[in-house]
Amino acid sequence: MVLCAKVYAKEGEKTRRLLLENKLLNKNYKIVKEGDFLYIPLNEENLKNINLKDLIPNIEIVEKDIKKKEIKRKPSFREVISKRFRKEIDEGLIALSYDVIGDLVILQISDEIDEKTRKEIGEIAYKLIPCKGVFRRKSEVKGEFRVRELEHLAGENRTLTLHKENGYRLWVDIAKVYFSPRLGGERARIMKKVSLDDVVVDMFAGVGPFSIACRNAKKIYAIDINPDAIELLKRNIKLNKLEHKIIPILSDAKDVDVMGNRVIMNLPKYSHKFIDKALEIVNEGGVIHYYTIGSDFDEAIKLFEKKCDCKVLEKRIVKSYAPREYVLALDFKILKN
Numbered sequence: 321m322v323l324c325a326k327v328y329a330k331e332g333e334k335t336r337r338l339l340l341e342n343k344l345l346n347k348n349y350k351i352v353k354e355g356d357f358l359y360i361p362l363n364e365e366n367l368k369n370i371n372l373k374d375l376i377p378n379i380e381i382v383e384k385d386i387k388k389k390e391i392k393r394k395p396s397f398r399e400v401i402s403k404r405f406r407k408e409i410d411e412g413l414i415a416l417s418y419d420v421i422g423d424l425v426i427l428q429i430s431d432e433i434d435e436k437t438r439k440e441i442g443e444i445a446y447k448l449i450p451c452k453g454v455f456r457r458k459s460e461v462k463g464e465f466r467v468r469e470l471e472h473l474a475g476e477n478r479t480l481t482l483h484k485e486n487g488y489r490l491w492v493d494i495a496k497v498y499f500s501p502r503l504g505g506e507r508a509r510i511m512k513k514v515s516l517d518d519v520v521v522d523m524f525a526g527v528g529p530f531s532i533a534c535r536n537a538k539k540i541y542a543i544d545i546n547p548d549a550i551e552l553l554k555r556n557i558k559l560n561k562l563e564h565k566i567i568p569i570l571s572d573a574k575d576v577d578v579m580g581n582r583v584i585m586n587l588p589k590y591s592h593k594f595i596d597k598a599l600e601i602v603n604e605g606g607v608i609h610y611y612t613i614g615s616d617f618d619e620a621i622k623l624f625e626k627k628c629d630c631k632v633l634e635k636r637i638v639k640s641y642a643p644r645e646y647v648l649a650l651d652f653k654i655l656k657n
């Protein structure tokens with residue numbers, strides 16, 4: 321038996337909404353109609369904390385024999401793939417993790433899996449993950465622009481998408497520029513550190529996620545060598561109404577002539593080659609947010625200590641890169657360049 325509110329059918333919707341707003345609706349049971357009346361199941365647990373008569377003075381509470389709703393949950397992509405392709409997952413040929421960038425999904429399936437199966441997995445992802453198009457990583461990120469090759473598997477064959485994170489929006493073309501949604505948390509961390517009088521230099525800005533995350537700063541120089549990234553960056557600056565703050569610069573970071581007190585070096589694979597330039601850019605007392613790849617922090621710390629007088633403010637593992645290798649973040653306060 322379930323405790324129900326018995327109301328005239330014409331009062332039903334109003335009562336249901338009131339009960340829902342006050343967390344008093346028991347969604348595990350169906351609402352039943354008999355004659356002129358509706359029986360609306362009540363959440364007995366929450367009913368203890370509220371006098372229902374205060375909320376709906378004429379309410380009649382009755383017990384009623386109602387069947388539980390059969391809730392059919394759609395299985396997740398991971399559940400389906402784990403069952404169907406256990407062996408391939410264990411062999412490292414198919415990954416259960418995937419990236420969602422805007423309305424596009426990027427899967428990790430090895431070339432060793434035949435094309436028909438790759439497309440089949442793409443179709444499963446298309447059905448089970450809310451998205452418009454599904455791709456797979458066809459290569460690692462490579463070259464100066466740090467872009468990866470992709471293979472279209474299902475849905476729309478379009479690579480431009482609008483991604484949302486940390487309260488800002490970004491146009492990203494996954495075929496032309498680097499972008500990782502897995503860095504959203506790292507950008508949120510930097511965002512909290514930025515103050516109104518900061519001048520930020522984002523040396524490897526891409527489509528601008530770090531630059532835009534620093535929107536509370538006084539000024540932000542956003543540099544990238546990839547013309548497609550700079551075009552999207554300009555679009556993102558407008559989209560987020562930051563034309564008065566962010567200065568996009570299409571250039572090799574080594575050639576720029578700017579200075580700031582907060583320098584972001586988000587080029588983990590090659591950032592070590594740009595430390596001298598970053599030390600030229602940063603004001604004394606400023607901070608360098610250094611990203612690198614390694615198994616521990618020691619190498620990066622030694623590298624900086626050899627070149628300047630500095631102090632590690634914070635260090636953290638951002639994400640895994642390869643077995644026992646990570647993308648590492650180190651914040652250095654530069655005491656003397």
Ligand SMILES: C[S@@+](CC[C@H](N)C(=O)[O-])C[C@H]1O[C@@H](n2cnc3c(N)ncnc32)[C@H](O)[C@@H]1O
Binds near residue numbers: 529545573
């Ligand atoms: C790992 S991506 C990071 C992009 C962006 N910060 C993000 O989080 O999405 C590195 C970026 O550095 C750019 N890049 C590589 N070498 C560069 C250089 N010498 N000067 C300026 N930009 C460079 C690439 O085009 C790429 O967009």
